[in-house]
Every structure is written in structure tokens, then in C-alpha cells.
Amino acid sequence: MPVELVARTAPPYNHFTQIGDPVLRQCAEEVAEDRIDSQEINDVVEQMVNVLRHYDCVGVAAPQLGLPLRMIVMEFREDKRERFPKEIYEQRKMSTLPLTVFINPKMEIISETKHTHLEGCMSVRGYSAQVARYDRVRITGIGKLGTPSELDLEGWSARIAQHEMDHLNGIVYIDRMDVSSFNCITWQQINAAGGRANIPFDK
Ligand SMILES: [Zn+2]
Numbered sequence: 001m002p003v004e005l006v007a008r009t010a011p012p013y014n015h016f017t018q019i020g021d022p023v024l025r026q027c028a029e030e031v032a033e034d035r036i037d038s039q040e041i042n043d044v045v046e047q048m049v050n051v052l053r054h055y056d057c058v059g060v061a062a063p064q065l066g067l068p069l070r071m072i073v074m075e076f077r078e079d080k081r082e083r084f085p086k087e088i089y090e091q092r093k094m095s096t097l098p099l100t101v102f103i104n105p106k107m108e109i110i111s112e113t114k115h116t117h118l119e120g121c122m123s124v125r126g127y128s129a130q131v132a133r134y135d136r137v138r139i140t141g142i143g144k145l146g147t148p149s150e151l152d153l154e155g156w157s158a159r160i161a162q163h164e165m166d167h168l169n170g171i172v173y174i175d176r177m178d179v180s181s182f183n184c185i186t187w188q189q190i191n192a193a194g195g196r197a198n199i200p201f202d203k
Contacts, residue, residue: 003050004054005051011066012048012062014047015051015065015201015202016051016055016064016123019172019174023067023068024064025172026170029070031070031103031104031142036142045101045145048060048071049075049101049145058074058075058076058160059074059160059163062168063167063168063170064123064167070104071103071104072102072105072164072165073101074097074101074160074161075100076095076097078096080094080096093155095157097157099146100143100151101144101145101147102142102144103141103144105165105168106141107162109137111134111135113134114135115133115135115159116130116132117133117159118130119133119159119163121174123172124172129173130181131173131178132176133159134158135155135158136153137152137158137162138150139151
């Protein structure tokens with residue numbers, strides 16, 4: 001389901017802000033109660049969903065579109081199952097996560113067990129690293145588009161939630177990564193192309 005987006009040069013953007021943008025380092029503000037059901041916020045939710053699907057990623061936090069607001073969108077579609085080798089899918093405890101939208105979410109850790117896996121971020125394009133995350137978390141908040149007000153997540157879905165929650169507090173995965181595992185995901189192609197390769201930011 002490719003979603004076409006027009007380029008926007010003012011927030012909310014239709015692209016991902018990149019590391020260095022101060023919006024990614026500030027603590028996002030709660031959406032005021034009287035704005036939660038406003039057209040403005042519903043439009044932002046719709047835009048976040050469109051960006052998530054256009055870029056075919058699994059989570060978007062509002063600061064990534066330039067808005068310092070406590071809003072997250074997550075989705076792990078069933079069709080991703082075919083895109084990962086079965087061992088990786090199982091090892092990472094991946095599972096389908098229907099479209100999930102939270103306004104002013106809070107997170108509770110419900111298992112102290114941690115798993116370490118490769119993680120990347122659309123706001124640090126072109127890189128990935130090993131990051132330890134809790135296995136189970138509970139998110140509570142205002143759910144939109146059919147999302148319940150409380151949701152228990154496990155495995156990869158819990159990882160996505162922890163990653164997006166961090167964005168609301170100005171934290172990026174590079175703050176939590178095993179530094180020695182930080183890698184440019186296209187380093188092999190860069191060598192194969194004699195160094196003439198770019199990191200794509202538009203898709
Ligand atoms: Zn991210």
C-alpha cells in the first residue's frame with residue numbers, strides 16, 4: 001500500500017527529522033486535554049500513519065515529524081513476516097502489531113528480562129546497532145483509531161514501543177546502544193560501489 005506524500009518544509013513534516021535537529025533532543029509536551037479530539041490532532045495522527053506507511057517502517061513519534069508532542073504510532077504488518085528469515089523473525093520475537101496510536105502514552109516495564117538485538121532509527125538514517133530492551137512493557141494512554149487505552153506488548157513490539165517512548169523524552173537509540181556495534185548498514189555496498197553511494201533520506 002504505497003502512500004504518496006508531498007514534501008513539506010514546515011512541521012509536521014512528511015519526512016523524518018535527522019539527528020542534530022534539536023526537536024529530537026527535547027522532552028515532548030503532553031497534548032492538552034481539549035486538543036486531544038481536535039481536527040488538528042486527528043490530522044497529525046493521519047499524517048503520522050501516512051508517513052509510517054510511506055516509509056514502510058514500524059514506528060513514528062511526533063518529534064520525528066518536527067512536532068514536540070507526546071504522540072506515537074506503531075504498526076508491524078503481517079506482510080513483514082515474509083521479509084525476514086524465519087529464524088530472525090523468531091529470534092527477535094517479532095509478531096504482527098495492528099495499527100496502534102497513543103496520545104500522551106505512559107510506559108510501565110513488566111518484565112526485567114532484556115533482549116539485545118540490532119535496531120535502527122529513521123532519524124539516524126543508514127546506521128544500526130545492538131540495543132538491549134525490556135521484553136515486556138505496558139503502554140497506557142489515549143488510544144486513537146481503535147487502540148485500547150492499555151496495551152501489553154512483548155518481544156519486538158515491546159522494543160518498538162520503548163524506542164518510540166524514548167523519542168518523546170529526547171532519547172535516541174544511539175544513547176543506549178552497544179557503541180562498538182554501531183554500523184553503517186550499507187558499508188558493503190559502499191565498498192562495492194567504490195565509495196560512490198549515498199544514504200537515501202527520501203525512502
Ligand atoms: Zn527512532
